[in-house]
Amino acid sequence: MGRSPCCEKAHTNKGAWTKEEDDRLIAYIKANGEGCWRSLPKAAGLLRCGKSCRLRWINYLRPDLKRGNFSQEEDDLIIKLHSLLGNKWSLIAGRLPGRTDNEIKNYWNTHIRRKLLQRGIDPSTHRPMRTRAEEKCPDLNLELRMSPPRHLDARSPPQEKCLDCRLGSHGDGGGKDCR
DNA sequence: AAAGGGCTCAACCGCAAGGAC
DNA sequence: GGTCCTTGCGGTTGAGCCCTT
Numbered sequence: 001m002g003r004s005p006c007c008e009k010a011h012t013n014k015g016a017w018t019k020e021e022d023d024r025l026i027a028y029i030k031a032n033g034e035g036c037w038r039s040l041p042k043a044a045g046l047l048r049c050g051k052s053c054r055l056r057w058i059n060y061l062r063p064d065l066k067r068g069n070f071s072q073e074e075d076d077l078i079i080k081l082h083s084l085l086g087n088k089w090s091l092i093a094g095r096l097p098g099r100t101d102n103e104i105k106n107y108w109n110t111h112i113r114r115k116l117l118q119r120g121i122d123p124s125t126h127r128p129m130r131t132r133a134e135e136k137c138p139d140l141n142l143e144l145r146m147s148p149p150r151h152l153d154a155r156s157p158p159q160e161k162c163l164d165c166r167l168g169s170h171g172d173g174g175g176k177d178c179r
Numbered sequence: 180a181a182a183g184g185g186c187t188c189a190a191c192c193g194c195a196a197g198g199a200c
Numbered sequence: 201g202g203t204c205c206t207t208g209c210g211g212t213t214g215a216g217c218c219c220t221t
Contacts, residue, residue: 016189016215038206054207055190090209105210106188 013047017056021046025053026061059102066098070107078104079112083126 013021028044034057037050046053070078074096081092089101089108096104108123116123 014191036206050206051192051208052190058208059189087210101209102189110187 012041012049012052014052017060021048022056022061025057029057029061055102059100062100064098065100070099070111074099075112078108079116079126082108082112082123 024044024046028040032043037054040046040050040053041048044053048056077096078092081095085091087105089105093099093101093104113123116126117129120129121127122129
């Protein structure tokens with residue numbers, strides 16, 4: 001049988017949102033707040049599925065969105081966060097007030113990724129890319145451990161700092177550990 | 180001015196997580 | 201504990217814009 005569709009597709013609009021749809025969604029959320037996305041379209045008189053409404057609100061209509069170009073600081077922070085978190089766009093977005101995961105994901109794929117490649121840095125590993133010679137003769141001395149060697153080496157204590165510590169972004173100014 | 184190729188970004192899709200029953 | 205339902209996330213797509221020829 002498979003999954004039931006998230007909405008009655010035959011009766012929903014798809015594609016770009018109209019001004020009227022935006023207005024309806026904004027008016028409804030202002031009056032009732034963000035709530036049950038599944039029932040929202042019907043209640044708001046929209047021929048959209050709940051997912052689509054949620055996405056439109058979060059990525060485009062929310063009043064606290066910043067929009068516009070990314071600053072150099074935001075740029076650097078995204079790179080830093082991506083090196084720590086990987087493609088966890090929602091977590092990265094959580095650290096950038098007024099930015100959405102979709103926006104950051106797009107910005108990464110269109111701008112930052114290319115910038116890193118131009119600098120010879122692999123965007124997925126954040127390490128210098130291998131040369132052609134290295135590509136041809138891969139290092140066979142592979143590291144086969146599946147997880148980082150935690151607590152095995154008493155000389156190098158495990159990394160248990162919180163993300164703010166690792167980023168050096170604690171608001172208290174001194175780069176203090178919060179452990 | 181027109182064509183076409185590249186780029187951007189809003190929106191969609193499928194899946195997984197988590198809560199309710 | 202199992203199933204269903206809803207939400208949230210990440211990857212991908214495609215329409216429209218921009219730039220180059």
